[in-house]
Amino acid sequence: MDKKDAISRLIQKNRAFFSYLLSLDEKEREPERAIQLASLAARFAADYPIGCLSSTRLETLLLKYAKDLPRPAPEEAKPRSFLHVFTQAMSMGGHTRMAERWVQNRKDKDEIHHLALTMPFSGELPLLIQEAFPSPSVFSPSSSSYLERARFLRNLAMGYERIILYHHMDDPVPILAFGTADFPRPVFIYNHADHCFWIGVSIADLVLELSTRGSEFSRTKRGVIHHKILPIPLKELEPLHLSKEESRKKLGLPQDKKVILSLGATHRYWNRGDKNFQKLMLDLLKARDDIFFLMLGATSKKKYWAAIRNSPFKERVLFHPQVPREELEDFLFAADLYLEAYPKGSGTGSMEVVLYKIPAVLIRNDFAQFDSYRDFCTPFEEVLSQVLNILDKGIPEYVLEERRKAIIDHHYPHAWNQRLEEILAKAPSRHQIHPFQEPPCEIDELSQILALNQKKYSSFFRNPLFQSLPFFLKIRIRSNGLFKGIF
Template sequence: MFIHSESYARFCKLLTLAEEVFAAGNFLAAVRLAQMAARYAFPGNVGLFGSPRLERLLLDIGKEIPVASVCGVQHHDENMRKVLHILSYGRPVGGDSRFVWRWIQEDRNNQHFVAITSQDEIEGDHEFPEILRRSTENSGGFLWMPNASTSNPLEQARELRVLCQEMDIVVLHLFPYDIVPLLALAVGCDSIKTIFVNHSDHTFWIGASVAHFVVHLRRQSPLFLRNRRGLNSEKFSILPIPLHFSPSSVTRVQAKRELGYESDIVLLLTIAAPFKYSSPGQIGFLDLVVPVISENPQTVLLAVGPDPEGSWLSASILTEGRIVPLGTQYDNDLLYAAADVYLDSVPFSSITSVLEAGALGVPLIGYFPNPELELLGAGAPGLDNAMELANDMKSYQALLTRLIRDEEFRRRSGERVQSQILSLHTGDNWLNALHDLYVRVESINVRGCLMEDNDSFESSRLNLALVQLYRRSWNIGQLIRNFIGILPYRDRFSITWHLYLMGFDLTISNLLPPPFYAATLGIARRMKSLIRQIRQSR
């Protein structure tokens, strides 16, 4: 499967229609089409990693949202900044929410607020992380969500703009296709310093046009940033991911016994979302580790994320139960304490989990076979020259075998990576890096980090890998239903039919009059709920 120019042509057609609808004064329809285009482009489906054209349209739409009368109110204490962190979702899993609450916990000299734009759209059965709320309130701030529904991003953006205008610094920790903060910051907030955190550095994303500064979490190719994202290479810095380090309260031997393993068992650990282990058509994680575990009967692998089904169940059977897929679980402290070796997910790294293991002195091993896919691999300050890396199957299996059998090698490797990570991701060094970031962004007066005016299409191996990894990405018919189906009937009918004439799928439900449309949606919701219940009962 390749990224063809047809996908990019479709994206351009969506933007052209959105621009025409905007010019006609239908701002809600225009913004829904823009949302649809952003979602269609993610993760790299259309051969883009950024779209200056889409960002210009969103800025134009945002400027049509009325500006509140109060702008740029500063905090009464000049020594304490008011910092607003904007997220798309608050989640107990994944590195983005954890990044925010740890930032807040470490930065005790400033007051922090959290705004979440799309919590009611979060996929899966995730509880809101109360630690995020507590951390915010302990700093003197509060948690905010818009009153307006996600079906009305214009009103959401108006509400968010009012909040932004009361802040000193706004930090964007967004899902790549979240357009609401761009609309909010399009006008009336130029004096509010804005930082965009590039936590999805391997995918398409938008937001650089409203930022004074871009923060990367690891080294980036200047050529990639300029040519594929259109970014100004002078308006960025690297901020290590903050870690809350505290030595384990139990020894490794004690932790193993609590988990039911003897002290002589070499316990391997891996933690990541299940899709990060998906590698159709190429060498995968289980291809690398199953032969090694089979040859080393004193070894057990615990895998948090994957469920005991499919290839993982087969691998467990093949190794007589010594590969243990545990599914999703949130409290993994005991597993980290018990681990002898941490195995990064393949082909897509889970960087926060890698850092958390390495901070405890657990040696790390990763697989990096293709330089063109560097952004899918492990990378962060502290990992360079400390993590054990292999670039082919033979060397990976040799490294893993040595880590299993050579206790002294494990100890030295773990100590080296722990020293590097703790020196950069915790304590005063991390706080100094954050302080330098604040000072630097406060010295910048011109908003906007984009250098290019035009989109830059390219079909690359990274785009192909992203399409394979994110196979659950919505198809165009689903996008039309989700984004256009919410519009008033006349607009819904007109735009759906217009898209069909432009070569898009015909979404018949969008053509139905309101009573029939509502009935169709009700049936679809009940079927989706039934399917979810059946899956959960298995």
């Protein structure tokens, strides 16, 4: 059996086990446990690819319980008001930053922006959230019950004109809260996990996509019909003119090397087998003895960095897993060239590099790269030669400026606000339930890449959702997984 066939069988096993979890859910009579099983199934599909990115069967189970909740009490919505909804209050994460910048971009628009959490929260909110949503504009439920949390969110949301969801892929509370036409306010989902399985398609009056490619995933692999592209909003960067020599001196980096900077957490550098970043690094280090790699955000401990750790070039590779935000610009300006993470890309980090007009090689990948720079991404097969060429000859100033302008025209406040206004002018004014046709499950390139680097199955058993199930149910689920040859 070749590698592709093995991956196909793995996805088919994932699909079979996902279906088994849904069959357990359909037989469950206790509502809270049924909802927990639905959330567990969604978590499994998000972590272990099943060939599609949504499930009509799963959402139908949750909609049944949504209809049993009391109708929301009539309430007049605050004019020009938005309720942003998170699962948890997180200090990091793209969706936290998106909501914060949404609010900042609209601060002179006479709008109301509040935040609701679907999980109970006590303690001090992360600083980023405090700045975007100053007290008392953050609300969270007090109950751990799924149905009580949904009731809380449904009643709270009645006071707002529009609802913007950034929920976790496996969070059932939004479907429970808004899974009825009795709730009248339009519900938008900001698709911050566009390559992942998530639940909520049936309640989305509009899906806000980050890119054209993400929009294609939603249409072909999720069954979404109503969606518009709204790029992530970026903060305007102050022009910086830092000296390369001074930055390197400050950071203790060699002055006589060609420094190649790459930016991204470890999981962005999965080893794809046929195309992998680690081999690309080794080829570059072999090609020139003056190349020095600076890896920001990644740790060398993962097994797919073994080739680098054990290579004769390891002294010319420096990993910096944690870099304070205030030091990032020094690292950027110390570089001769920026090389984007692969195969998952670096998104906002890459755009910031382009905005500073630092020579960059952005690599085309199979995920949903932003429209503003996908056109000047390089196919992986051509990256080696392009990097060596740029180290020799550089990139013309006019090209750097054209790329910078492309980012500004998509993501800076003036352009982003204009795009949002266009979307809101044509967006639905009343909420509906949207039955959707689940796309056929296909073992395509995206599914294969995700399966190649899926989590170990043992992590599924450590998930709190699984751990909190009754003992007999945990044994039953484990046994089925063993029978199907999954675990």
